[in-house]
């Protein structure tokens with residue numbers, strides 16, 4: 779294995795690349811946590827009555843549910859006007875704006 783000296787322009791490039799990877803790694807670490815999509819078949823979301831579409835919620839089991847309720851209208855969701863956002867109740871997992879669970883809390887005005 780050779781150990782040629784690296785000229786200064788290569789050092790700058792290597793430094794920039796390393797800095798970029800580090801930044802991405804930091805970004806990816808946070809993103810990886812937040813990038814998990816919540817599955818309605820996983821035990822805890824299932825126990826919370828989570829559905830990807832609020833219209834699929836069992837009205838008999840959850841009589842206080844209305845079709846106007848959805849992640850988009852829940853104070854624990856941060857998706858704004860996007861189709862998907864993060865739910866802080868489920869550790870920032872991604873849920874669709876149409877989703878719902880029994881922990882729904884109406885967004886304060």
Ligand code: SF4
Nearest residue numbers: 849852855865879882
């Ligand atoms: S807590 Fe709110 S944002 Fe999270 S899944 Fe339930 S309804 Fe959606």
